[in-house]
Amino acid sequence: MKIVYYVNQFFGGIGAEEHAGAPLEFRDGALGPAKLFEQLMGNDATVTMTIVCGDNHAVEHQDQVTAAVLDKVRASGADLVAAGPCFDAGRYGMAAGAICSAIQRELGIPAITAMHVENPGVDLFREELHIVDSGISIAKMRDIVATMAKLGKKLVARQPVGLPAEEGYISRGLLRDQLGDKTAATRMIDMLIAKMDGEKFDSEMLPNAFAPVPMPARIKDMSKAKLMVITDGGLVPKGNPDKIEGTAATRWGAYNIAGSDDLRSEDYEVSHGGYDTRFVQDDPDRLVPLDALRELEKSGVIGKLHEEFLSTCGRSNPLSNTRRLGREMVEKIKRDGVDAVILTST
């Protein structure tokens, strides 16, 4: 089995923080934690290449670094890519996560890494990757790398991976169907009784964790600002030209409202299950308040209302999907020079 390993400048033996600008390097054989990983993976495993990159360089030039790594790994014929452990080193975690994620996505080669749960790399890549929970103590290096190796073998062999707590990786926030010997009602009553008795029980629903979002600065002069409306309530032109799904939408659309003062019922429909859409169907301004915004634009309160509104359907949508939709919308918002957004949510 051929393995390619990624480490930062510190674990690659180049140096500490003062060498964080070190450029990307490809070294033959195993270096630093890669040696331990190779040993724990067993006799038929060889680390053929260790990739080393300074943390600052990796984060500041992420696209170039990822592209160069993809080329090398593609040519290497690797069966597995491993990175880290990154502990609570944020830039290392982001770099290792970005590289592992690109390798899995672009090359279909499984990847394994390890980080502390609060490493920002976890938030960015937990859904795509198996990230072993490393904690923050480098003294546990051997145990962490052993867990990575055990999981890595399973990924290469395409064996089923068990639950996060059993396998030692950080929850990916995924739900998986499983056959149980008790019905949901029985399991719920069991949990309730355990709770009433003060005993330990494991809920089958885990709340999602959301990292705090920094507050964008206020608009200083609205009369000069360009404003856009986005809705997740599923308002689309008649015929739903982008075929936006009414549940778990994978797409969004941009719809022209230039020259229009009011959204008319006959021009629109609503692609959104779950809520009673008749009221919005009767008057779409109840979801995209064009009439009011146009008045405020004409009276000079708003500089300009953007000529399109964006729309998607927010119903029963996995976070990995909505985050992608959000990122795509943000690219457009930036490209179009929009200063502020009003998002209406049903």
Added chain:
Amino acid sequence: MQITSALPIAKMVGSNRVVLGTGIVHVTGDAKLPLKDEKDLRRKLVQQALDALQSNEKQ
């Protein structure tokens, strides 16, 4: 900023500027009101949204 009637969701995901809408089924309207009153209501909601965008206070 966000106009929504599902305030707990906006809070959960960490929206920084939130104006409470008039209902899940008509966030920026109210089907029970005569058209003129509904338009007044919508103008007020939109004005609140603009106020939120011009303030640095979490709301």
